[in-house]
Amino acid sequence: MSLLDLPPMPTDADPVIVPGLPTGLGITPRRIPRWATDANFIESILAGHIQIPDDLMGDSNA
DSSP: OOGGGSOOOOTTSOOOOOTTHHHHTTSSOOOEETTOOOHHHHHHHHHTSOOOOHHHHOSEEO
């Protein structure tokens, strides 16, 4: 499937941003949960190897 296969959107529709897309593209930093203290674990999150579900995030360090 490609973007060309998707149905057209109305010209007056609000823009859609898929959750996680800005982070995946490196536009916004990945969120680090406050309970994460291990440097290797934090590095893996920042590199995108580990994704923490929102319900486990609690407060986060951006």
